[in-house]
């Protein structure tokens with residue numbers, strides 16, 4: 793675990809340098825928030841597959857559903873959206889670390905994985921800002937940006953069938 797952490801940190805540092813020279817720092821928020829060498833963190837105790845279904849997907853749906861409502865949102869709805877945006881922002885860091893799934897460590901070592909995880913947090917903070925200012929147009933825009941992050945990462949990394957068989961269950965929403 794510690795070996796993997798150190799290797800991850802090195803790769804993150806490398807990817808940050810690469811991204812800084814090629815694209816500027818905007819896309820690598822996840823890398824910037826990674827633990828530094830020697831500072832231990834609590835390992836994610838569940839798989840990325842489970843995190844996706846139970847945290848990322850749940851939180852994202854609140855943002856999409858809020859943005860899609862035709863009527864004005866109530867104060868309570870805005871507050872719930874704000875809280876789910878915070879969950880989503882934190883989930884970017886959780887996703888970046890990888891969990892107990894068999895493919896998780898390999899994903900977490902990839903600079904592209906770190907970049908997509910960072911984008912998840914960045915876009916979630918845009919949704920939070922939209923909720924803080926009760927701006928429906930901005931909420932919809934952040935929802936659209938969010939779809940691009942989900943799809944972008946899934947196109948690169950997601951296997952056809954989830955590795956642990958944990959699926960999104962639409963009937964629960």
Ligand code: HEC
Pocket residue numbers: 840841844845848849852887893895905908909912938939941942943945946949950951953954955956958959960
């Ligand atoms: C950093 C990359 C990454 C990002 C960003 C990401 N995902 Fe995932 N997601 C994955 C991977 C990889 C899997 C497959 C995990 C496995 O099978 O072990 C997955 C699996 C899932 C699953 C479970 C499998 C299924 O088909 O039902 C859901 C649901 C899901 N993601 C939703 C989302 C949503 C919604 C977003 C955006 C808000 C998102 N993901 C963003 C990488 C990502």
